Amino acid sequence: MATPDTFVELRRKFHRIPEPGFKEFKTQAMILEYLATLPEDRVQIRTWQTGILALVPGTAPRRRIAWRTDMDGLPIPEETALPFRSEHEGFMHACGHDLHMAIALGILTHFVHHPIQDDLLFIFQPAEEGPGGAEPMMQSEEFKAWKPDLIFALHIAPEYPVGTIATRPGILFANTSELFIELEGTAGHAARPHLANDMVVAASQLVLQLQTIVSRNIDPLDAAVITIGELHAGTRQNIIAEHAKLDGTIRTLSMESMDKIKKRILQLVQGIEAGFDCKASVDWGCMYCEVYNHPEITRRFMDWAADVPGISLVECREAMTGEDFGYFLKDIPGFMFWLGVATPYGLHHPKINPDERAIGIAIDLMIRWFSRLADQPAEA
Ligand SMILES: [Zn+2]
Ligand SMILES: [Zn+2]
Structure with a gap:
């Protein structure tokens, strides 16, 4: 049975094998291997290039709600002394995509065992750091067949404490x-x-x-x-x-x-x-196009998240960073938010070491959010 430690362990496994965009072969195999441990009738899988779409069917679906994670590492030689540091010379998960994948699998695992009314689609997207996997993935037959009605994602934020999440309605990234x-x-x-x-x-x-x-x-x-x-x-x-x-x-x-x-x-x-x-x-x-958070849905999420125990919500400013998640949001309403991981080193730094307690916090938060969406009318 999966416990919060399961996903910390998975994160460490991903961390060992950072791969460049569209070459996430071992990463894809590792995710598929994990998905194979779940009840077969509770998760449907399609692959697209090195990406994966995993559908957790709802009990009486009115719509499909998606959660997206990126998968790729960066051509940065790791400078941490972590016991699970990169085994791929010259490459590192220095942008937290290892945490993102572990969090996605944590949320997915919960809903495999506790389905909600709506379908949930988990998108494992390759090549976020370049050349950009979101746009071609969206154009694929595999994606179109399961195109979601709502979509959400997060990105780790070194500058915020663990337990803090930050976002804003409208433009988040440039x-x-x-x-x-x-x-x-x-x-x-x-x-x-x-x-x-x-x-x-x-x-x-x-x-x-x-x-x-x-x-x-x-x-x-x-x-x-x-x-x-x-x-x-x-x-x-x-x-x-x-x-x-x-x-x-x-x-x-x-x-x-x-x-x-x-x-x-x-x-x-x-x-x-x-x-x-x-x-x-x-x-x-x-x-990459801007990341534009749907104003009403984001505001509703922020009002709700501010009352979740253990979560400190910050309404942040726009960042001049880029994210190809923007392509999903151009077509499908939803939002992205920052997840505090409290490390003194910034994204893409060879010494970045995110606080892994954020993994469990994010999984728990998104389980609550998706469960809440399931209780709402479909327009919500
Ligand atoms: Zn990055
Ligand atoms: Zn990133």
Whole structure:
């Protein structure tokens, strides 16, 4: 029989085997192996790529309510001394998706043994960290066959204490886009700049110009971020650089600002091309839409959760982080919330060590929430 420890143990098993997006083979096998221990007639399973859809049938279903977890790890070498640390060199569950999966299985297990009126769909979604599994999963026949009417999810939050959950009606996470710029000039001897075309100088100008977009082109009340996180140019100290590569990310709270920023980036890059007589290319890479919490459903959840014993509810601000759960919420009403895991290290940090007591708290909270939804009229 499953106990809260079962799901802490499962979390540790997932933690040992972080895998990149769409390569969550061992993770998928581990989840399927666990699901196989449950009564066969109480859970129906479909797989899609490395993802899984697990349906727990209701007693007299009027609708299908979904809970989504992501599955992938990150290319980060783990720096914790945990006995269950990553066994996959160079990879780590540094974004809590191991906890997310354990929590999903904990909620699922409860309802396998204690069904409610409505169907419950558990979505194990690959590739949240990129290239993005939510959008293609939603377009799959497997998903369409079991498309839910409501959908919910959580994400661990290092900055909040255990027992705290935080969310807000409306936008929770930003629109995001990657940004890859390449500049190509002419190499030459460092001492003969007039015979070359230096892409270190061009790239330096461009980085500074890009920083004027948010400050000069975007409404200050509509938050936006442009970060160039990587800048590579040149091969040696006495050779003029032929190539420069600038990689970054764009985050906005509105699609309007995202479109405007992209337009301005193209204009500035064209200006660099003309001004430095070089060739340039821009690629937007992977894009995620905002996470938009259904205002009424979220407000109702927050009012309810504030009275759940042991839960401290915070109405938080928007975050400029991205989450491909936004694609589900674009089409299906629901919400996402932060789950406090009290660790001094942030998401994606090689030393992050979430407090595992949050697993049981989240399972218990969502059992209560789904049970409550089952008592409500279907419009609720
Ligand atoms: Zn992440
Ligand atoms: Zn994450």
